[in-house]
Amino acid sequence: MPRDLVRRWEGLIFVLLVAVVLWASVSVDGFANPSNVSFLLLDTTEIALMALTMTLVVVAAEIDLSVASTLGLSCAVLGWLWNAGLPIEAIMPICLLAGALCGALNGLLVTRLGLPSLAVTIGTFALYRGLAYVILGDQAVADLPSAYTGLATQTLGPIPLVTILVAVLAVVAGTVLHATGVGRSIFALGANEEAAYFSGVRVKRIKFWLFVASGACAALASLVYTFRYASARADNGVGLELAVVAAVLLGGVSIFGGRGTLPGVLMAVLLLGVVRNALILADVANEVLNFVTGLLLVASVLAPNLGAAWRRRSSPQKEGKSVS
Amino acid sequence: MVDKPPALALRSVSKSFGAVQALREVSLQLYAGEAHALAGENGAGKSTLVKTLSGLYRPDSGQILLDGEPVEFHGTADAQRAGVEVIYQEPTLFPDLSVTENIFMGRQPRTGLGRIDRPAMRARAVELFGRLGVPLDPDQPARGLSIADQQLVEIAKALSRSARVLIMDEPTAALSGNEVARLFRVVKALREQGCAVLFVSHRLEEIFELCQRVTTLRDGAFVASDLITDITPDDLVRRMVGRELEALFPKLEAVPGEVALTVHRLTREGVFTDVSFEVRKGEIVALAGLVGAGRSEVARAIFGIDRWDAGRVEVAGRRLRPASPSAAMAAGLALVPEDRRQQGLVMDLSIERNIALAGLSAVRRGALISRAAERDRARDWALRLQLKFSRLSDAVGVLSGGNQQKVVLAKWLARKPSVIIVDEPTRGIDVGTKAEVHRLLSELAAEGVAVLMISSELPEVLGMADRVLVMHEGRLVAEIPRAEATEESVMAAATGRSAA
Numbered sequence: 001m002p003r004d005l006v007r008r009w010e011g012l013i014f015v016l017l018v019a020v021v022l023w024a025s026v027s028v029d030g031f032a033n034p035s036n037v038s039f040l041l042l043d044t045t046e047i048a049l050m051a052l053t054m055t056l057v058v059v060a061a062e063i064d065l066s067v068a069s070t071l072g073l074s075c076a077v078l079g080w081l082w083n084a085g086l087p088i089e090a091i092m093p094i095c096l097l098a099g100a101l102c103g104a105l106n107g108l109l110v111t112r113l114g115l116p117s118l119a120v121t122i123g124t125f126a127l128y129r130g131l132a133y134v135i136l137g138d139q140a141v142a143d144l145p146s147a148y149t150g151l152a153t154q155t156l157g158p159i160p161l162v163t164i165l166v167a168v169l170a171v172v173a174g175t176v177l178h179a180t181g182v183g184r185s186i187f188a189l190g191a192n193e194e195a196a197y198f199s200g201v202r203v204k205r206i207k208f209w210l211f212v213a214s215g216a217c218a219a220l221a222s223l224v225y226t227f228r229y230a231s232a233r234a235d236n237g238v239g240l241e242l243a244v245v246a247a248v249l250l251g252g253v254s255i256f257g258g259r260g261t262l263p264g265v266l267m268a269v270l271l272l273g274v275v276r277n278a279l280i281l282a283d284v285a286n287e288v289l290n291f292v293t294g295l296l297l298v299a300s301v302l303a304p305n306l307g308a309a310w311r312r313r314s315s316p317q318k319e320g321k322s323v324s
Numbered sequence: 325m326v327d328k329p330p331a332l333a334l335r336s337v338s339k340s341f342g343a344v345q346a347l348r349e350v351s352l353q354l355y356a357g358e359a360h361a362l363a364g365e366n367g368a369g370k371s372t373l374v375k376t377l378s379g380l381y382r383p384d385s386g387q388i389l390l391d392g393e394p395v396e397f398h399g400t401a402d403a404q405r406a407g408v409e410v411i412y413q414e415p416t417l418f419p420d421l422s423v424t425e426n427i428f429m430g431r432q433p434r435t436g437l438g439r440i441d442r443p444a445m446r447a448r449a450v451e452l453f454g455r456l457g458v459p460l461d462p463d464q465p466a467r468g469l470s471i472a473d474q475q476l477v478e479i480a481k482a483l484s485r486s487a488r489v490l491i492m493d494e495p496t497a498a499l500s501g502n503e504v505a506r507l508f509r510v511v512k513a514l515r516e517q518g519c520a521v522l523f524v525s526h527r528l529e530e531i532f533e534l535c536q537r538v539t540t541l542r543d544g545a546f547v548a549s550d551l552i553t554d555i556t557p558d559d560l561v562r563r564m565v566g567r568e569l570e571a572l573f574p575k576l577e578a579v580p581g582e583v584a585l586t587v588h589r590l591t592r593e594g595v596f597t598d599v600s601f602e603v604r605k606g607e608i609v610a611l612a613g614l615v616g617a618g619r620s621e622v623a624r625a626i627f628g629i630d631r632w633d634a635g636r637v638e639v640a641g642r643r644l645r646p647a648s649p650s651a652a653m654a655a656g657l658a659l660v661p662e663d664r665r666q667q668g669l670v671m672d673l674s675i676e677r678n679i680a681l682a683g684l685s686a687v688r689r690g691a692l693i694s695r696a697a698e699r700d701r702a703r704d705w706a707l708r709l710q711l712k713f714s715r716l717s718d719a720v721g722v723l724s725g726g727n728q729q730k731v732v733l734a735k736w737l738a739r740k741p742s743v744i745i746v747d748e749p750t751r752g753i754d755v756g757t758k759a760e761v762h763r764l765l766s767e768l769a770a771e772g773v774a775v776l777m778i779s780s781e782l783p784e785v786l787g788m789a790d791r792v793l794v795m796h797e798g799r800l801v802a803e804i805p806r807a808e809a810t811e812e813s814v815m816a817a818a819t820g821r822s823a824a
Contacts, residue, residue, distance in 0.1 A: 179692045181684035188681050192670040198629065198661050199682045199735070200650040258672055 009252040009303075010264040017271045024278035031281055034158040041163045042153065042228065044273035046071070046221040046237060048166045048266065050244045051251075052173040053214040055265045058248050059177065060210055061190040061257025062110065062117040067218040068240035069128035070102040072233075074222035076132035079141030079232030088145055096219045102128055103215020107208035117211075125241070132234035141232040152227035162224050169217075174262040182206065191258025246293065247272055250300040272296065329392030331356045331520045332377065332408060332489045337386030339372055344752075346372040348545040349386065354489060354520040359511055361531040361552075362524045364541035365564055365782065365815075370524050373541065374493050377522070378410045379403035409482035410491045415474035419467035424449040426466050427481045452480040455517065456510050472503035479510065490514060491522040496530060497616060508534050526614045528557045528819050540564055557821065558812070565782055565811035580790065581605030583641075584774035585657075585743045587626060590635035595621045596798040599635070603743065603774040608765060610789035611778045613818050617795040619778045620662050623745045627659040628652040639743055653682070656742035660732050660749060662778075664725070668732040671721035675713055676702035678720045679735045686738070705734035710760065726757030733764065743774040750784060762788060782811050796820045 025032040050067045057064050074095040081091045102124065109120045154161045177183040189196035189203050197203050226232045251268035253260025272293060279289050330353035339347040347369045354360050364370050375381045377388070379397030387394045390406050397403045400410075417426045424446050425432075432440045433448070449462040458476055466474065475495055482490060492511075496504045511521050511534060523535055531538055532552060540547040540563040547563045555563075585603040590596070596618035603609045611619045625632045628649040637644040639655040652659075661667035669678050679702040680687050687697040702716050709730045713723060720731055729749070736744060746765065750758040765788060769775050779785050785792055792809045794802040794817035802817035 175692070181688055181693060184677060184681065184684055184693060188670045188673060188677075191672045192666070194667050195670045196681070197649060198659065198667045200653045201681070202650055258670075 010261060010267065013251065013264060013267045013271060017267050017274065020271065020274050020278065024274060024281075028278045028281050031278055036277070036281070037158045038155050038160055040273055040277045041158075042160045043277070044269055045160070045162045045166055045228070046225050046240060047243050047247060047273075048269045049169065049217050049221040049224065050214075050240070051247045051265050051269050052166075052169055052262070053210070053217040054244050054248050055251070055253055055260060055262055056173065056177055056186060057117075057210050057214055058245075058253045058255065059190045059257060059260050060186045060207060061193070062207060062210070063121065063245070063255075064103075064106060064117065064211060064214045065121040065241050065245070066102065066106060066124040066128055067214060067221075067244060068237045069125045069132070070099050070215050070218035071222040071225060071237040071240065072132040072235060073102060073128040073135070074099050074219040075226050075232045075236040076136035076234045078222070078226055079136050079139070079234075082141055082144065082232065088148060092223055095223060096216055099219020099222070100212050100216040102218070103212040104208070106215065107211030110211065111204040111208050129234070129238075136232070136234045138234065142230055144227065144230055144232070149227045149230040152224055162228075165224075170262065170266055177262055186210070187258055189257075243272070243293075246297045246300075250296060252300075255301070268300075328356070330354050330389070331391060333389040333392075334373070334377070334383075335387045335389060337373075337376060337383040337388070339376060339381055339384050346544050347376070347383070348543075350541065350544070350546045352539050352546075352549070354522055356488065356518050356520050357515050358537060359515055359521040359523055359535045361535040361538040362522055362541070363528075363531060363538055363560060363564055365780075368541040368564070369544040370541060371493070372544070374410060374491055374522075374524060377403070377408060377489075377491060379408070404485055404487075407486060407488035408491070409485065409487040409489070410493060411475060411478050411482065411495055413494045413497050415471065415478045417466040417469075417474055417477060420465060422463050422465055423460060423469070423477050424462040426477055427452065427484050429481075431485070448484065449480065452483055455483065455513065456480060457513050458506065458510060470503070472499050472507065475499075475507065476510065479514075483514075487519065489520045489522070491524070493524045494526065495523075496525060496527065504530070526819055528560060528821060531560070532557060561812055561815050561819075565815055578606040578608075578769045578790070580607040581772060584639065585626075585776065586636075586638040586641075587622070588636050588638070590622065590625060590637065591633050592621065592625055592630065593633045596625075596795070599795075599800050601793055601800060601803070603776050605742075605772045605774050606769050607790045608769045608775040608777060608788050610785040610792045611776060611795060612780075612782070612785045612792050612814050613795035615780060617818070618798040619795050620747050622795070623659060623661075623747050623776070623778060626652070627657060627745060629659075653739065658682075658736035658739060658741035658744045660729075660736055660744065660746040662747040662751075664728055664732055664752075669720050669728060672719055674717045675706070675711075675720050675723070675731055676716040678731055679705060679738060682735045683739050701738055702734070705738050706730075709734050709737075709764070726753035729753050729757070729761065733761070737768075741773065743776070744768065745776045745778070747778045748780065749777065750779075750781070782814060785809070785814065786811065794818050 030036055054064060054067065077098050078091055078095050081094060082088065106117070106121055106124055109115050110117045152162060156164070177186060185196065185201040185206055188199065189201055189206065193203055222236065225236055247269040248265050249255060250272065251260065251265030253265060275292060275296070276289060279292060332354045334350055334352045336349040336351055337347055338349055350369065350373060352373070362370050362373065372381065376383055379400045379402050388397065389395070395406060418429065427449055428445050433444045435441045446462050453460050453462070456476060456479065460473060460476060466477065469477065479490065495507060499507065514521060523531070525531055535552055537549060537551055538560065539549045540560065542564060581604055583602045584605045588600050590599045599622055611622070613619050621630065624630045626637050628644070628647050628651060631647045639657055642655060644655055645651040665671060670681070676698050680698045683701070684693070687693055687701055689697065699716060706713060706716065711730045711734070712727050720728060723731065749765065750761050765775055765777065777788060786809055789809065790806050792804040792814055793800055794804065794814055796818055797820065801820070804813055
């Protein structure tokens with residue numbers, strides 16, 4: 001039954017996505033032209049990148065709220081090292097490493113000390129952002145090489161190059177989650193950690209590397225972000241973690257772990273992006289924009305539960321058997 | 325004692341859970357002023373009886389009588405109002421509140437202004453401990469009290485609610501010798517003040533020391549109520565186990581081969597001590613003992629779920645790395661755990677994915693999982709174990725208990741283990757499936773697999789095992805060959821009466 005529910009949910013998101021795209025194409029001026037499509041895709045890049053690893057983390061019944069702060073820290077490191085005169089080709093791997101280290105600290109605190117990831121990553125959420133300000137202060141490093149800033153906004157037809165990067169990584173993440181032994185283990189440990197451990201799944205090792213991947217992905221998103229806006233600042237990407245978690249939950253990943261698919265999350269990232277873009281084009285006020293995003297999120301968390309409650313009422317005798 | 329009606333009585337009470345008949349027309353009389361023992365093997369229905377008396381369960385049929393009058397308890401509050409209180413093995417106090425505050429939680433005496441009257445509350449606590457004859461500091465916080473002291477606080481709490489019937493569910497399981505003696509003095513004081521005490525214990529010597537009468541249950545049915553002076557400990561053991569061995573166990577003769585599993589002086593502090601044994605290829609060795617003797621804990625340590633503090637484990641002569649289930653599995657070990665729903669299976673996942681979970685490398689083609697291989701592995705074992713299912717992609721949670729157990733077995737047998745540990749392999753499954761599981765274990769042994777079977781069911785132990793190891797309070801106390809294993813000899817060792 002849960003599997004069916006996920007499928008049905010993804011179908012719903014897909015229908016919703018198509019409907020919103022159709023509606024916006026018809027009734028929102030300027031939505032359906034190539035440059036807007038490029039902008040829309042470009043604008044969802046960082047969220048999409050972080051949502052890839054967040055999907056795996058949440059399926060494993062953990063969460064990483066420090067991703068946007070890791071992004072900020074990586075931006076600060078980039079700006080600081082650039083000011084110090086290092087070549088950008090040397091800086092980029094250092095940023096990725098910094099992100100991976102941020103993730104490793106989260107992973108160690110969660111797996112070695114057994115702390116809940118919600119608490120750990122709320123802590124490192126503040127820690128990493130704070131560190132970003134310590135490193136770069138409130139300055140903006142803007143004199144970045146145009147070869148890279150250009151590349152970040154370059155398109156192939158209407159498709160931005162970075163979207164191709166997202167697509168490649170999405171295939172990797174989707175394959176890991178849905179077609180490898182590690183993926184099977186992630187679903188198992190997310191649904192029942194004890195049973196997974198009793199089956200020989202290396203629970204702690206997998207969780208640790210998921211956090212590392214999450215940090216590295218946030219750092220990768222920071223590179224795209226910095227070059228796209230041609231500006232490295234400590235406050236880059238503030239608040240993005242909520243957009244990422246929103247997309248993951250709207251995409252049908254269970255906040256309790258063990259359930260969800262990567263295609264669902266990608267569609268949710270697009271849906272949120274399209275809604276936002278269309279409302280901006282339709283001159284809807286920013287407050288309303290946040291309201292609509294919030295509404296979608298609440299609906300996404302409520303709907304599966306309402307569905308379950310409705311089924312329970314309509315067939316009470318099945319409840320005892322299928323409850324787990 | 326004879327003229328007055330019993331303070332609390334059960335009259336042919338039955339209670340079933342689904343197909344399991346937990347109590348079958350059980351009767352019991354508890355008189356004021358007596359300590360009454362409730363004896364029986366694991367699963368005989370003692371806990372169900374206690375829960376029925378305390379209002380947690382409602383009987384399907386039969387009556388509860390209070391002072392000879394029929395009553396109905398719709399929950400523990402009803403039972404407490406009638407003066408029936410249960411003291412559990414593990415007390416549940418508020419650790420940060422004082423002893424006094426714990427006793428009067430929710431029923432604090434008030435002053436005229438409605439504030440809590442602390443001096444009066446404290447004075448009543450002192451008086452209660454006076455009645456019990458134990459000097460416990462009423463101002464001490466509950467945190468840091470020993471289990472024994474916490475139990476006394478629970479007893480004082482029960483008395484403060486004017487309890488007339490005290491039910492003690494294995495109160496001595498976690499106590500030292502001195503603490504047991506003190507608890508017995510308290511029980512004696514309670515009896516003299518007119519309380520009825522129902523004492524549930526596995527320890528025969530305690531029953532004979534403390535109680536005046538003993539009621540025995542077996543398989544949910546009443547066996548006998550005896551005056552303690554009328555019977556001997558051996559009589560009591562016979563009452564507890566004395567049933568015919570069913571011809572349910574198709575034990576194949578197997579010639580034990582070389583040693584497959586060696587456990588040498590394995591110790592986990594406070595849990596089990598100095599456990600040593602061997603299991604040979606083709607042998608079924610049963611690990612018997614009472615619940616809480618440390619059997620499952622030994623199995624968990626061998627398989628790497630928990631650490632051990634001293635000793636070693638070898639599989640086919642190779643020493644195992646501690647605390648690593650994956651290392652144990654690589655060495656050829658398998659564990660079918662005690663708790664099927666929580667440890668054995670991921671209920672939300674499908675049958676095929678559960679079966680594949682312990683052998684992901686076997687269903688891999690290159691880096692990717694082959695769904696076809698995954699399905700073939702599941703179908704192959706589902707057929708061999710005669711699993712009843714509609715689709716292999718169904719969540720395993722929709723299967724019956726017996727079929728779920730088959731999935732757990734399939735998951736491990738598909739790995740072709742050289743040593744398999746099965747913890748309560750037939751708990752909570754129907755008789756037909758039970759026989760299939762027994763046949764399967766027997767066939768495995770015949771194929772040369774070393775089987776270590778933990779079971780609380782004596783007929784299963786005696787029917788299946790080539791050798792019986794018995795644990796008592798964290799130690800291996802007896803090793804009994806098949807020929808000498810009887811219900812009496814195993815029970816005697818399990819209750820700590822002798823080391824055969």
